[in-house]
Each structure stands twice: as structure tokens, then as C-alpha cells.
Amino acid sequence: MTPQAPSPVQPAYPPPDGLESNFVDPEDHSGIVYRVGYGFTTAAFVVLMIRLYTRLFVLKRGLLPDDYLVIVAMALSVGFIITTFKAAEYGLGRHLYDVPFDEYSPHFLIYMTASTVIWALSVTTAKMSILLLYLQLSPVPKVRWTVYFTLFVLVSYSLIATFTTIFGCVPIEATWNYSPAVHAGAACLDRKDAIYATSSLNIITDFTILLLPIPMFWNLQMPRRQKAALISLFLAGGVVCIVAIVRTVSMPKLWNNFDYTWLVVDQYVLCFIEIDLGIICACVCTIRPFFRKHLPYLMGSSPSKNKESGPRGGGGGGGGVVGRRISPGVKKGGSLDSDDSYQLTKTGSTRSHRVGGITDSSSTENIFQDDLNLPTCAPRCATTGEDRHWEHDVEAGMHSGIRKSTDVTISRSN
Numbered sequence: 001m002t003p004q005a006p007s008p009v010q011p012a013y014p015p016p017d018g019l020e021s022n023f024v025d026p027e028d029h030s031g032i033v034y035r036v037g038y039g040f041t042t043a044a045f046v047v048l049m050i051r052l053y054t055r056l057f058v059l060k061r062g063l064l065p066d067d068y069l070v071i072v073a074m075a076l077s078v079g080f081i082i083t084t085f086k087a088a089e090y091g092l093g094r095h096l097y098d099v100p101f102d103e104y105s106p107h108f109l110i111y112m113t114a115s116t117v118i119w120a121l122s123v124t125t126a127k128m129s130i131l132l133l134y135l136q137l138s139p140v141p142k143v144r145w146t147v148y149f150t151l152f153v154l155v156s157y158s159l160i161a162t163f164t165t166i167f168g169c170v171p172i173e174a175t176w177n178y179s180p181a182v183h184a185g186a187a188c189l190d191r192k193d194a195i196y197a198t199s200s201l202n203i204i205t206d207f208t209i210l211l212l213p214i215p216m217f218w219n220l221q222m223p224r225r226q227k228a229a230l231i232s233l234f235l236a237g238g239v240v241c242i243v244a245i246v247r248t249v250s251m252p253k254l255w256n257n258f259d260y261t262w263l264v265v266d267q268y269v270l271c272f273i274e275i276d277l278g279i280i281c282a283c284v285c286t287i288r289p290f291f292r293k294h295l296p297y298l299m300g301s302s303p304s305k306n307k308e309s310g311p312r313g314g315g316g317g318g319g320g321v322v323g324r325r326i327s328p329g330v331k332k333g334g335s336l337d338s339d340d341s342y343q344l345t346k347t348g349s350t351r352s353h354r355v356g357g358i359t360d361s362s363s364t365e366n367i368f369q370d371d372l373n374l375p376t377c378a379p380r381c382a383t384t385g386e387d388r389h390w391e392h393d394v395e396a397g398m399h400s401g402i403r404k405s406t407d408v409t410i411s412r413s414n
Helices: 031-058 065-089 101-137 141-166 192-211 224-249 265-284 288-294
Strands: 353-355 358-360 364-368 380-384 387-393 401-412
Touching: 031 065, 031 265, 031 288, 065 101, 065 265, 101 141, 101 192, 101 265, 141 192, 192 224, 224 265
Parallel strands: none
Antiparallel strands: 353 358, 358 401, 364 401, 380 387, 387 401
16 A cells, blocks of 8 residues: 655644544534524524514514514524534534644634624524513513613623624734734633623523513413413423523533534534524514414414404493404504504493592403404503593403403592
8 A cells, every 4th residue: 555645734633642634534513503504594584484474464564673673683593504504614513633724714713703793693683572572562660671671781791792702802813813923922812701601691681581471471361272372482482591501501511622613513503593493482472463364273263254242241330341353444543652552442331440549430341352463552641631541452462352441531539
């Protein structure tokens, strides 16, 4: 056998004793990155398209800030899959000693840096979309202040993580260029503490987003299938939390082992799951009208023609409550919310309510179907003299059941 001349290619790291670098057909386990990347990114894109279709063609409303944020998150997710697959071309999934130095630096490192920044921004925008949706759903001050604080923490640590990733070395090029000419005199931050801090805050915000809506949905009465769908949504959010924890716990082995390009594959798989499940969670709670319209049996109901139902046993004011669809010609309010707000026609029973020192002179309770697509309205007051006009839709247009709407003039009792 003719001995081969020494390879002129320099490996990114010397091979362990007894092994040789293989630049021709090296062991490579990056296939799982492609499978998970394509699968989860496609699923997130499909769910996002259903969300946008629901907003524009089922609800016939314009897009809101939370919609734009989740679109940005999806665009960043596509950017993440592109940069990750480029990193796979330059060594991701191979042993570091099987990667030529000229491929590892700068190509692999620059795509890894780009994918890290894109991952952080995508996860952040998906979470922001969910938090803005919570602001639409809940008028409760404690919930809203918690959302604002979570948004502040989320944006702050995401920006810090992004800047330390990009500008962690002086010169900046030393972050991805390990050639002696550039890296020899470079000064770089030790990113371990920063990564642990931002990962911990990431987990905390995950759990905050998961637990925050529970008080809003705790006492809702809904069919069994709808409860199952809601539980599934929370389970998906729980999976995102678990993924973030596993990803954080597994980081030390990357720093304590030279074989970074081989071991980091698991991190990329978890990042794909975290990004795309976050986008799916941001979309799932907004697409129920789509299934109401096109797949009603999945929601535990049959197609409804929105016929009037007969009177139901009523209390209080004597009359029963009737189920009826509000016609398209219903009067719209002026500036109650970022969504359109509706002033409902008075039907059904009239009751008198007293809360504190305020008397509610008349209110109406109606049984509505979900396909009314009514917006969520926080209590709003318009002051005229000593009287106040109060419009309030107690429950968001997410669930069927009894909704109370008031359109009354109230005055304080002396």
C-alpha cells in the first residue's frame, strides 16, 4: 500500500490520541437538526397562516400589534433555520477534529453567532406577542402591571444578550475569526455568567407567561372538548418551559469539552423546538374562530345558523334570556379599545345591580355563540357631567356561554 502524503488541511482541533482527522467522509449527526428544523418551522408557519386567515377573513379585522410581532418571530425563525443549515455545511454535527480550521473560523463561527442572535430575538418577539394578547384579554390592573413588568424584563435581558453576543470581543471580528492575526491581541468577555443569567430570566418569563392567564380562565364554563383544547395549550407552554430548562442545564458540557461542533447539535434541536412551539402557542389561542367556522365538530359543537332560541328560565327581572346573533348593522362605539367595540342592542331581562356606591340601572345578559367575534373590551367610562356612560363586555369573545353586556347611564348614590 502506497503511503499517503500528509494532509495539508489543518483541523480546527487536534484529534485525540489514536484517532486521525477525517475530512473526506467524517461522522456526522446533523441530520436530526434538518428533520427537527424543517418539521417544527413548517408547523409554526402553517399555524401562523391560520391565525392571519382568521384575523383577516373570518373575523374580518385588521392586524393588531401582537399579530405583527408573531409575524416578525416567524421571519426570524426562518432566518434561524437558514443560518443553522449554513452552520451545518461548515461543521455543525461533525467532530471538531474533523472540521478544517478554515471552515470552522470564520464560517462556522459567524453562522453560529448569527443564529444565536436570531434565536434570542425570535423567542423574545413570540413572547411579546403573547403578552400583548394578555393585555387585550384582561382589564385586571394586577394582571396588566405584571404583563408590563414582564415585558420590561424580557426586552431588557434580550437586548443585553444580543449586544454581548455581537460585541463581546474587541475587535468585534475576534468573535468569529480565530486566526492568529485577529485573535492574538483580542479581548473577549467571559460569556458564561451572562448566558446563565439570561437563560434563567428566560425560564422565569416562560413560567410567568404560562401561569398568568390561569386566573382569567379558572372559572369559565365550557364544553369538555374546549377545556381539553385549553389544557393542551397550557401543556404546550409547559413543554416550552421544560425545553428551556433542559437547554440551560445541558450548557456546561459544551464548555467542559473540546468537541463543540459535535455536542452543540442538541442545543440547536432544542432551540428549534423552543422557537417554533413559542410561535405556535402565540397563535393557538387566537385561531378558535377558524375551527368554529370550518371544523366546528372539533370544538364540541355543530354548525350554527344562529337561530333564536326560546326563553330560558330567568331570574331577577322576570324575562328569560334569548340567544340571538347581533346583526352586522350593530352600532359601533368610537374609541373603547384597539379592537372595534360594539354597543349591543338591549334584549332579554333588565336587572338592577349595585356595586359599592354605584347603581347599575339596567343590564342585559345574553347567550351568544363564539362566531359573534366580539372584541375584548376593558371597562371604559366617558364622563358627562355627574353621570358616566359605561360599556363592558365581561368575557372576551373566546368562549361560548353567558356574556353580560351593559350599556347604561350610572350615577353615584349619595
